[in-house]
Amino acid sequence: MRETRRSMVARAGTLAGFLRKQVGSARAIAAGLTLPDPAAPVRLDGSESGWTASGHVLAAGERFRVVATGHQWLAKPIGLVIEPRATVFMRIGGGAIRKLVADDAVYEAWEEGELAFLTKTLSEFADERGILLPGKRRAQGPGIALRVERADAPPDTTGQPDGWHYLWRLGDGRIYTGDPDDIAVSTHGDVGILQRPLDLPLTRETVLSWDWLIERLPSDLPEDLAFTHDYLSIAVEFDNGRDLTYMWSAGLPEGHVFRCPLEWWCERETHWVLRSGSAGLGQWHSERRMIAADYAEALGEPLPERIVRVWLIANSIFQRGHGEGRFARIAVG
Template sequence: MPETKRSILRRAGTFLRFVQQQRARLPQLAAGLPAPDPAGPLLIDGSESDWTPCGLSVARGDRFQISARGHGWLAKGLGLVFEPQAALFVRIGGVGPVRRIAAADWVFEAWTNGEVEILSKGLSEFADRNGTLLPGKRPAMRPGFSVRTARTEAQCDGTGVPADWNYLWRIGEAQVFTGERDDVEVSLDASVGILQRDVDIPLTGNTLLEWDWLVESLPSALPEDLAFTHDYLSIAVEFENGRDLTYMWSAGLDEGHIFRCPLDWWCDWETHWVLRSGPTGLGQWHNEKRLIAADYREALGEPVPARVVRVWLIANSVFQRQSAHARFRNIRVA
């Protein structure tokens, strides 16, 4: 089956429902957002074309705190807004790795020598691990984030990431996933995280992805195939060609629906397969088994790559800012 698309009429209906939902929420949302600190030494709004130096130089092993306040409207009329913990990235000395603060106040241990720099990423995308931005417009998201940096003796903050898993560098660290290596808990609240575990498995006709999941609540009440309704939970496999196939639980798309990610850059790499849909089965454990090569062929066609290189867990609620909770366990590629 080739990639499937819903009709323009049905997608337009989803967008109208999204507009109604967001406008109803807007007064309460706007009233609860933090404001930038007017005395903050730095104010960035996402329109900057490059990283902003903070005026603090650190040496490897130094601890320093980033404190950010404020918010940035991506589209105020639609209630689309980012807070610092979803969009503010840090690097040192003009080179990677880039890292995201996972809370408004976050303590890092310096991983290299140099001046601390910050960037409000928004919907921009990195071209490399040094934080070079891909070309594209970066509209201001005002009022913006006020940012303070300072050395500290406080302990470094942690994400609670399970053993053998790591956050995808281009999305950044978060406080979304906790638990054990084979029993991972997901808690979402206007946040985003992609967790990865490296594997190296030949992809044959018998290669199987198996897992158990318990989804208690979904981060969207609307079909997730529009950019600003693309809040979802899924498990994915990444292949040696850089593409990934994600199996998601959708709020409103039909089971078996296959679609490219609606977000820029991601649309070239990520394909979604709706494995379960709607409220039926929420709050219950389900065991899933997928023959990966057959699914790749059906969703993406030929040629089928030779190896699976990573397993992903994906959780996003930054657009509609709804909470969600799930668990994944007994994940196996064999």
């Protein structure tokens, strides 16, 4: 594997810059957060080992509204916080899970049964029914309060392009809009992966091509540390469960290759810095990558046999920066 790990001194410098920035902005971040509604019947703080019942039994197709207030501090002195729309998942009758699309939104029941909630925070799911992988979960105050009520209004939509869907593991959102040939991305304090299914053989001639216009990067620091890992990218997923993602970095050099610094993802995702810095922001750029050659260089051989999905990735959950851009004319073949 061609991983190009930075020196400990360089990584320590990035960490120091992150801490200075976060300490300086922690008070402003706290001022913009809501407190949990004391009258809401459901309260979560992240220490729950399973799902919390809401007391509301729904029929399939029934509309309901969820209002979420509060937040969870991961580390209050440095302003690391998660809001409900980025962490609260729903489940009806033990079926498939869905994430809140906003802190106040209307949904249409996709199953029948009792509605239950769970706040994921930094845990990971074992399956699409919301079973958590083993790991310690701790209380993160002040917590999140949830209120459920019947609704007549139409369900809120996420607005993603036809043929694309959000990765269930991270849940739905309102990050991606537009049409399949011109997808806009806007992220602030959230995370989402948009996917389009494929089923193509990987050959030495297979190409990923796209145009992108990046207006703002969600990080101003190198993204190879867990808490600076806010970025925009496009990725290809293979039939061996690995994915290779091409990103625009704020501070890592072009050609830098590194494993995702986040737990669970580090075993599956590899990043390739294709562009770096502020030069070229606000302008359209056309890219063309030979996927097999890049995979062999970044991950080694043997090569996977098939390409199963193309992704768009947007993350701003750690530093709560703003990431904005557009991806157009995405093609694999």
